[in-house]
Amino acid sequence: MKLSRSFASSLAAAAVALFMSSAHDAEAAKLEGRSVKIGCLASVTGKGAEWGQTAKISMEIAVEEINAKGGIGGVPVELICYDTQTLEAEALKAVSRLVERDRVLAISGPCFSGEFETIAPQLDGQLKTVINSYCSAKPGLSAMSRWAFRNTLTSDKQLKPVVDAWLKEYKIKKVVIIYDAEDAVSKGEGAGVLPALFKAHGVEVLESLTYRTKDTDYSAQVTKAKSLGAEGIGLGACYQNAAAIAKEMQKQGLNVPVVGGACAGAPGFIEIAGKAAEGAYMSTAAFLDDPRPEVQAYVKKIVAKNNGKQPPYGGPRAYDIIYSYKHCFEASGVTNKPADLASDREKIRGCLAGLKKFPGVAGEITMDENRDGAGSSAILKVVNGKYVNMAK
């Protein structure tokens, strides 16, 4: 985070904006104070560095945009980020620092289910503040606390339409499932969601094979799938592993279609798997090839700041969280007075819980009764090295 320098310039920008277009800003409630503080938890280092880095950059882009247009209620936004290092203990320390020391109004993050699950039970006690994860897809987590939100779709919600479409196109009767036994979300998909969906369609699951997240060699699994006569492969895998599996299939001449879950449908899947990705069906919580101008504007900015690479879905989801917070800060009567901190946080919580069809780059945000994201997800198919949304 760039604090005071950008802070100073944004103050100046805010002043100019106020001066020029006071009529426009007059509608939104005026907030008090020097800045509106939003906390952010991102795993910038450690094994989840990719997700944390892209999410952090995305949130910074959103904050810059908001501040360039005069901030929230006339006050610039200050984003306070802490690195969780993909460690639960660090996430726990950071969240109480954000709530108690930095006194933020709301928190965006953390990304990972483990971090989320460690923090959530603490929120009902001392730390009554909203957290809102932009990538955790393990079902059932938000139920742990009324303060716990997730602006993302759980894996079961994402997969159903994708598997339906996949089976409709390829008419497969026998599949092998390969999933990550170490990753909670992938295992949930591979051991629970996918078998149930296949069963519902009368598809036979020949075998479920597993691997561990840090494995790089999938030859044994692919050979086995081939020898069993799989007509299709269901993946409970993140995109890196999914891409490596697709590549290995190509290498061994197992040319059957692939379907993958929440974590697999990132841009990186096509990038790494190359031609081996063709024809695969994936689900995702954010479709970056969406032609909508706001999506493309965001993609352009993040690619420029992220070594020329598109982010996984956590990035756009995190970007949307900042805007949904802006909406709630303005719509729910938040004052931003130090004395009102507790009631402000409660107001934000209420607003967020009732969020319906809020427009974002990752799709419309609707919070269901468990404070998880709801709504439709894209059905991605890889056609000529690009994702195409088959839902439309």
Added chain:
Amino acid sequence: MFDGLLDGYTRSLLIFAGIHMIAAYSFYLPYKTGQVSLGQAGFMAIGAYASAILTQKFGIPFAAALIVGGIAAGIIGIAIGFPALRIKGIYLLLLTLGFSEIVSVVALSWEYVGGAQGFRQISFNPFTLEYVIVIIAVLLFFFARLERSSLGRAMDSIHQDETAAEVMGIDVVRIKLLAFGLGAGIAGLAGALYAHHATFMDSTTFNIMLSVEILVFVVVGGGSTYWGPAFGAVVLNAIPEFLRALREWLELIPVAWTNFYPVNRVYDFLHGFLDFENAKRLIAYGVILILMMIFRPDGLLTRDSLRRLRLPRWKSRHA
């Protein structure tokens, strides 16, 4: 008991630093006899899982579960330590590392403790800080006594020359086993405390890097004196906080000043330097480790520096 005094953040900070400190002592005790373990995270995992099973599945109170967790880790420690007696140095390092990996594979494939979904919703213990303080006090007392006891001296002699110690009638086998088992038990306590504070853990929570971190606490703090592990854990936990504090002080500089030379240059430099919320922080950490090993390979605190500092180290009667 500190509710009025400390905010939750400080509590959290102290708790994790305290757990690190206990873990550092779990490494220090076998190290005192010359045994270097890279598996302390594995023993923490055993304590954590054993105690969490007791509190969550059987409703046993935390205090009892804590003790059982420590004992369970200690027993496994002795079971590992016994065959490990024959090997030392890099072999022992790798053996303990392999053990710790096996623990994590077991945690991953054992559905009873959650498997890949992790061990969820462990009951929260509101008095973790108090437990941590008591355990550290007991440990410090124990090590202070050990330091000037015959047993402590025997451990030092084993560390310095195992054969000579054995020939002098020191029961090397039992003492090494005792140190390894007790060390594992202490690690088990640390793990149990962690589990009931974080309330969630999975097979990756207690990983190799945690074992490495524990080793680093002791080596950086100083492995030749019992103050070293505590000092190392405190210093390495405090540095990031200190840097954050420095950055907050930097914000006290009026915004207007930062637009003028040379304040802006200094400000930008310090700001960039202290912006440690990214990989730079870990790079700096690595550089510090190397520099430490070049210029102060015995750690920050050594027996000599303690003697100079005159920290409480009771004078012997004969001296």
Added chain:
Amino acid sequence: MLYQQLINGLMLGASYALIAIGYTLIFGVLKLLYFAHGEVFMIGAFAGLYLVLYGGANIYVALLGAMIICALLGVIAVYVSVRPVAKDRPLAPLISTIGLTIILQNLAVYLLGGQQVAFPEAIKQELYHIGPITISSVQIFILGIAISLMVVLWFFIEHTKMGRAIRATAENHETAALLGVDVNRVVLVTFMIGSGIAGVAGVLDGIKNSGISPFMGLSAAVKGLIVMLLGGLGNVPGAMIAGLLLGLIEILSAAYIGTTERDFFSFAILILILLYRPTGLFGARTPEER
């Protein structure tokens, strides 16, 4: 399926062997656990990637380039984390190489981002069917490079003056010095060779697995350590055979027993070897107990 799985095991084993060779060479002459070897492997993979992507190099040039870059990195490692550190304290060099590990990994994260990067398709993919097995041009290439590198290295160690000096140093520093071997130079050369091979292994791994990331080092390092012990500390041919062996064991256990338990087997083997045959399956060059 069995034959195909044997091929898979051979492929996996070849990459394990290449990492372990570097480990065993370095351990042999230095008698210390050099933690940063996995990160050198990772840097090698990235060096190869950038040479192909931006340097427009063909794959052989990329392999050579990665080898040279990693050899230089080995030299830097010696001067930064080995030579200045006190040798009479066994933990000091361990910690300093851990420091180097942390630096290299996070430098990669800082400069390149934490994401996995696609490795360009440097070799045209073709499939050959021989009886029941399918083998691809990529696999033949990787196996060919790995085996020829091992043969060259074996020749170097056994039949050149430097190779003899390395063996003598691995046996005993003092004796080697008495025989007129410049021990410091031998250590340097050993690091260069070991690191260079790790660089090649990194590129081959990139080609094989299609993607590389800054976090690929640690697990490679751990597997390399297991193979080193299996083959016997300091025993280069032992490391080669043990690498292939571990690859086969892992693949076969994954194919016939269970893939989650695959790591369980590697570490169980590690522990059994440590306890019952600490000199490795094929005997260590340095039998002294440490």
Added chain:
Amino acid sequence: MRDPAASHVCLSIEGLTKRFGGFYALNQLNMDVQQGHIHALIGPNGAGKTTFFNLLTGVLPADTGKIVFDGQIVDDARPSRRTLKGIARTFQNIRLFPHLTVMETVMIGEHCRAHPSVWKALGDAVLKRPFQESVAEREMQTNAIELLEYLGLAGKRDEKASDLPYGEQRKLELARALATKPRLLLLDEPAAGMNPRETSELDRIITRVRDRGITIILVEHDMKLVMGISDNVTVLNFGTKIAEGSPRQIQDDPVVIEAYLGEDVQL
């Protein structure tokens, strides 16, 4: 044979053999050591003297053979057990604990007598009155000071062992060995590196130790010292005993003289 009435065998060795690869370091050695004697063991370099000590103390396992100490077979006992039974030694290349003080070093020797059980030692370390030394610890200190005074090292009790001059390090090793209250003391070249004044002092010390009733096996190259104080001498060559007898007998033995030919030793 100062007191023939009290004389009995303290240590009895039968058929002791140790091989390293194809090389016999010790081959079928038979030997009896009389209680209260100074028994010297001499022979050229590589004759197997240090190996003999290593087998006696259990640092190395013997291939075959029997070691009977005070009527008990000690073959399978660990080194620390043998020390408890009463065998103590010094090392040819001094092996002190470099970071311990002189006082602490001697107390290491006392440890096995004060705390034969690890659990008792742990209890003594932790459970005794806090912030006070235990009774055992105080006794150990008193004994250590006594022993240091006996050997003339009392003035250096708080110095680090590694800081002592060479001759005093040898004396400290002796003190550490004596602290284990041995009945059989194995001295491995105690005079190596000592100047003549120190050697003659050593001569007196060894005699005084013997006079306390401690049996001594002495490996030494300084023949003046050996011939001056030994009651009995055994000569080893290539792991085999080639002669045994009183110093006078040995000095005149042609086999011994031949074995030593080429070695610059004044018999």
